[in-house]
Structure formats: structure tokens, C-alpha cells
Amino acid sequence: MHMDELETFITLVQERNFTKTAVRRSLSQPTISVHIRNLEREFSSTLFHRTTKSLHVTAEGAFFYEQALKMKALYEQTKESLYQKQQQAEGHIRIGTSFTIGEYILPQLIARLRKDHPLIEISITMGNSHSVIDAVRSFEVDIGFVESETTLKEVILTPFQQDRLRIVCSGLVDKPIGIGELQNRTWVIRESGSGTRSSFDHLVDTNHIELGSTIVFSSTHGIKESVKNNLGYAFLSEATIQNELKDQTLQTVDIAGLQEERSFSYVLTKGTIPGRNLELLLGYL
Secondary structure, X not given: OOHHHHHHHHHHHHHOOHHHHHHHHOOOHHHHHHHHHHHHHHOOOOOEEEOOOOEEEOHHHHHHHHHHHHHHHHXXXXXXXXXXXXXXXXXXXXXXXXXXXXXXXXXXXXXXXXXXXOOEEEEEEEOOHHHHHHHHHOOOOOEEEEOOOOOOOOEEEEEEEEXXXXXXXXXXXXXXXXXXXXXXXXXXXXXXXXXXXXXXXXXXXHHOOOEEEEEEXXXXXXXXXXHHOOOOEEEEEHHHOXXXXXXXXXXXXXXXXXXXEEEEEEEEEOOOOOOHHHHHHHHOO
């Protein structure tokens, strides 16, 4: 049995007329007759009583009509489900990300992606920007997210969001201060290879800041907790300190004439053509 034959039967029952059925189905009347004969032969049943002037549905035909409607509905439902499945993205995305982006930017992005495309599986590896770029270059991940630059020719960085960096401390600073008041302070900083560390080094070098001493942490959370406990100053992404500023557990230190910004970027190996899943992910940026 073919669905075309089933459609023809259903239409003929509804129209009770071969000519009207042929018009509705855009078929010839002989083709309509062939469809009905094929069904009657397949199910060993007489579905219609025909006379020169009328067409009547038999008891078997009436029963088959009820079943035919169910079969058509199931067919349409199955076809639609398979279509939706084909349209729905699925698969695995391996992401390498810096701690700043991984902890403060990606969770909201991934939540939106997964809400719309629940069959996509995500695995996220976090490290400093240098290690993330290495993971992209060696194909250990499909895409990376970093906040630093690179001179490597094997990868391409594409900025997707600007980020402001702020100096923070645990005490209250009422007004902008001069750069001289930052001299010989204790700073709580990230490790070498981190994008935030690169930004801190640029701040120090550009403004000729003399460091008193440093405490190195490999996580932004550790830095924030250290500053809260009066261990020193820190230079952090504005994206990472929103809750602390709201709760006033950290304070920003504004320096007259100083405003540091950088780009959050995604990283792909050179020549990579993003597949559908990566295209969807990038669309949420």
C-alpha cells in the first residue's frame, strides 16, 4: 500500500465521485480507479459498490476509512517528527575557555543554546588563555574563548565583546586618585599565560608602576577573596566583579585619565569552516 493510494481512497469516500476526486487529487480518473483496485486486491475486500449513477461505501470500506484516517494522521505525525529531528541540531561541541569567560560569560550563553537546541552536548575545559590557544591549535577543542592576543599564525582570533578592566580593593575610595598612589602596593595577580595577567603587565609597564610585592593565584575567585581579606589590590574584568560591587565587598579604584579595555575573542584554527553546531554557538555571541 502506498500513501498516494490511501489519500485517493480517503478523498473518494469524502467526495463519492470519481471526477471530483480526480480534480482534488490532480490525477486522471483511470489512475483513481487503479488506486482503488490495488487497495481492494491488497486487503481482499470490496470497498465500494459502484453503479452507473452512484457510488456507495461498503461496510468494509467504512471500517477501512476509519483506519485510513488514523494511518494518515500517524504518517503525517511521523513525517513531521522526523523533519523536526533533521532540523534540530545535535552533536558534541568541545570548548576551551579562559577562566574569566568560562565562569562569567559562557554559562548564560550555553544556557540559551541548550534551551533552543537540547540535543547539543557541551564539554568545557578551562585554563589560562595561553593554554586555551594551544588546545585549539592542537585540535584538542573545537573552539576557544580568550581575552588575550597571540602571534601564532595557526589560529585566528575574532573579537566578540569588549571588556573593561578595573582596579579593585577592599576599602572605600571616594574619588579618582593619581597613578602615583599605586606605587609600591601589594598586588594579587593571575599567573603568566593568563589574559588578565597580560592586561595587568600592560598596565604596569605603560604607567611605570613600581610593584611592592605580588601574590599569584590561578583563579579569579581566589584573587577576589584575597582582596576582600585586605591582601592587596587587583586588576580584574568588570564582568567578574558585578556581584561584589553590588554587595560592596569590593570597591573600584578610579585613576584619573586611566581606562583599560580589551576584547573577548573566540579562537579557531586557521582555515576552519565552522559546522552547523559551531555556527549556532557563535550566533549566541
